[in-house]
Amino acid sequence: MATMKSLIGLINKIQRACTVLGDHGGEGMSLWEALPTVAVVGGQSSGKSSVLESVVGRDFLPRGSGIVTRRPLVLQLHKTEEGTTEYAEFLHAPRKKFTDFAAVRKEIEDETDRITGKSKQISNKPIQLSIYSPNVVNLTLIDLPGLTKVAVEGQPDSIVQDIENMVRSYVEKPNCIILAISPANQDIATSDAIKLAREVDPTGERTFGVATKLDIMDKGTDCLDVLEGRSYRLQHPWVGIVNRSQADINKRVDMIAARRKEREYFETSPEYGHLASRMGSEYLAKLLSQHLETVIRQKIPSIVALINKSIDEINAELDRIGRPIAVDSGAQLYTILELCRAFDRVFKEHLDGGRPGGDRIYGVFDHQLPAALKKLPFDRHLSTRNVQKVVSEADGYQPHLIAPEQGYRRLIDGSISYFKGPAEATVDAVHFVLKELVSKSISETEELKRFPTLASDIAAAANEALERFRDESRKTVLRLVDMESSYLTVEFFRKLHLEPEKEKPNQRNAPPPNADIHSDNHFRKIGSNVSAYINMVCDTLRISLPKAVVYCQVREAKRSLLNFFYAQVGRKEKEKLGGMLDEDPQLMERRGTLAKRLELYKQARDDIDAVAWK
Numbered sequence: 001m002a003t004m005k006s007l008i009g010l011i012n013k014i015q016r017a018c019t020v021l022g023d024h025g026g027e028g029m030s031l032w033e034a035l036p037t038v039a040v041v042g043g044q045s046s047g048k049s050s051v052l053e054s055v056v057g058r059d060f061l062p063r064g065s066g067i068v069t070r071r072p073l074v075l076q077l078h079k080t081e082e083g084t085t086e087y088a089e090f091l092h093a094p095r096k097k098f099t100d101f102a103a104v105r106k107e108i109e110d111e112t113d114r115i116t117g118k119s120k121q122i123s124n125k126p127i128q129l130s131i132y133s134p135n136v137v138n139l140t141l142i143d144l145p146g147l148t149k150v151a152v153e154g155q156p157d158s159i160v161q162d163i164e165n166m167v168r169s170y171v172e173k174p175n176c177i178i179l180a181i182s183p184a185n186q187d188i189a190t191s192d193a194i195k196l197a198r199e200v201d202p203t204g205e206r207t208f209g210v211a212t213k214l215d216i217m218d219k220g221t222d223c224l225d226v227l228e229g230r231s232y233r234l235q236h237p238w239v240g241i242v243n244r245s246q247a248d249i250n251k252r253v254d255m256i257a258a259r260r261k262e263r264e265y266f267e268t269s270p271e272y273g274h275l276a277s278r279m280g281s282e283y284l285a286k287l288l289s290q291h292l293e294t295v296i297r298q299k300i301p302s303i304v305a306l307i308n309k310s311i312d313e314i315n316a317e318l319d320r321i322g323r324p325i326a327v328d329s330g331a332q333l334y335t336i337l338e339l340c341r342a343f344d345r346v347f348k349e350h351l352d353g354g355r356p357g358g359d360r361i362y363g364v365f366d367h368q369l370p371a372a373l374k375k376l377p378f379d380r381h382l383s384t385r386n387v388q389k390v391v392s393e394a395d396g397y398q399p400h401l402i403a404p405e406q407g408y409r410r411l412i413d414g415s416i417s418y419f420k421g422p423a424e425a426t427v428d429a430v431h432f433v434l435k436e437l438v439s440k441s442i443s444e445t446e447e448l449k450r451f452p453t454l455a456s457d458i459a460a461a462a463n464e465a466l467e468r469f470r471d472e473s474r475k476t477v478l479r480l481v482d483m484e485s486s487y488l489t490v491e492f493f494r495k496l497h498l499e500p501e502k503e504k505p506n507q508r509n510a511p512p513p514n515a516d517i518h519s520d521n522h523f524r525k526i527g528s529n530v531s532a533y534i535n536m537v538c539d540t541l542r543i544s545l546p547k548a549v550v551y552c553q554v555r556e557a558k559r560s561l562l563n564f565f566y567a568q569v570g571r572k573e574k575e576k577l578g579g580m581l582d583e584d585p586q587l588m589e590r591r592g593t594l595a596k597r598l599e600l601y602k603q604a605r606d607d608i609d610a611v612a613w614k
């Protein structure tokens with residue numbers, strides 16, 4: 001069977017670990033709240049601090065007027081071998097051992113101010129203090145601010161409610177044992193502690209009533225009705241305490257002497273002599289320790305169940321956000337390539353139809369390009385006036401005799417050069433669609449979300465590749481246009497001469513007023529022939545430009561978008577690979593917190609297994 005020391009010591013260990021991880025209850029069923037503790041509750045100046053110091057046997061708590069205790073003090077008592085030196089340790093100063101308990105008091109005051117500032121504010125962030133002494137029992141007590149009635153200078157009006165809310169947040173927990181301190185020299189009916197305890201623990205199963213200041217009750221009055229269970233009955237018998245009076249404190253009566261004085265008081269008291277064996281702070285400490293140990297033993301199964309549930313939840317979240325990356329360069333390289341492949345898969349799905357986006361490229365070919373071609377200013381370029389101008393310039397001093405060969409060539413070259421605009425616009429439009437698809441694919445690749453550095457490296461590499469593909473595509477489409485200029489389709493013109501006159505004068509070729517009909521008809525005819533040829537070229541380019549763009553940009557993007565990147569990664573020094581896997585700092589912090597919490601819960605489970613089932 002586990003010893004009392006080991007069980008309570010175990011809970012102390014888990015409690016300290018919870019505090020390190022910032023789990024001090026309040027946020028849903030935390031491990032902290034599953035741990036049984038003893039909360040010391042009482043009105044101002046009810047004697048809380050005196051009881052705690054009597055239990056510890058040391059003078060170590062801050063004293064003063066108004067609200068002295070402004071943060072919960074989690075006091076873990078560890079019984080050490082007889083003759084060993086007493087010392088204290090704070091969780092917030094783990095390597096500092098305090099043997100001077102006056103310094104402990106100062107550290108409690110300073111640590112309180114560190115969080116609440118010099119104001120009289122309170123804070124629910126606990127101070128964790130462990131005391132190792134042969135004069136204590138294994139016990140964990142939480143000292144809470146006194147339930148006050150009136151805000152004093154420098155306190156906000158809400159202080160009364162704030163304190164009650166904080167105290168209530170502790171005592172309402174089913175695992176909290178309530179040490180209700182009531183001064184016997186005041187009507188117990190007005191005890192703040194009993195009132196609150198009655199509310200949160202109506203059956204009194206987890207309330208221990210303590211009556212202090214028995215020694216200064218009005219002459220002729222005593223506390224026997226309460227101590228002998230006739231009034232304010234609780235499941236556990238009340239314990240009477242006589243702490244040091246203010247005079248004793250001022251005279252620096254030490255705690256061990258005070259305990260002796262308290263024992264003598266009860267042993268020689270006519271009223272309480274018969275109760276002496278179950279009165280006094282030493283008896284109270286032993287009673288609480290035994291009860292705490294019983295409660296812990298009862299609660300172990302539910303604590304283990306909560307720990308196991310928490311372990312499963314943490315493992316599930318770690319799986320979701322991803323486990324830490326291995327540190328060896330081989331594993332890192334593998335991870336990087338895997339992530340690149342994941343991105344590539346998403347990108348290809350966008351192009352091939354699994355995800356939206358590829359259709360926008362078709363939209364460029366099916367709408368944007370035809371519309372742009374239609375808008376080209378061939379009307380103006382092939383107006384009769386301009387045809388006449390270009391042909392005349394091409395003839396020079398000798399007008400052409402039959403067909404103006406040079407004039408035709410210049411008109412056709414001039415017309416074909418207009419195609420360069422729509423050709424380059426198509427290349428750019430497809431480029432921007434591909435760039436957008438790269439960006440969408442990065443954001444849709446779940447695995448990449450935790451590696452912002454790698455995500456931006458992949459985006460940069462992909463966009464660099466798209467720029468290269470665009471340059472190549474631009475050269476190719478311009479070459480296609482130039483090819484149309486470089487060698488005209490002779491068959492077209494041969495066929496032309498065989499065909500009868502079809503062209504009727506229309507608005508576009510209408511001759512200017514009082515022009516020479518022969519030359520106008522002649523130039524209009526030329527313009528119409530060139531226009532027919534250009535229409536043929538236009539039909540050819542409307543088909544060949546998309547092929548060139550797909551071949552140079554879309555096909556390359558599918559085949560080799562990251563090939564350069566793979567080569568770069570392969571050349572990176574090993575230590576640089578880790579840098580590519582830098583994670584979102586918040587994510588790393590979250591994973592670190594989860595890993596620490598997981599370690600706490602696993603350790604707690606192992607400790608409990610090691611102790612509880614012996």
Ligand SMILES: Nc1nc2c(ncn2[C@@H]2O[C@H](COP(=O)(O)OP(=O)(O)OP(=O)(O)O)[C@@H](O)[C@H]2O)c(=O)[nH]1
Pocket residue numbers: 042043044045046047048049050051063064066067068069145146212213214215216241242243244245246247249
């Ligand atoms: N005679 C006598 N005086 C006591 C006893 N218990 C406490 N006192 C005195 O009552 C005053 C308040 O005692 P504390 O222990 O500071 O009470 P407290 O509830 O901790 O006070 P705050 O934390 O400041 O609200 C001090 O002057 C103590 O000396 C007792 O049993 N007998």
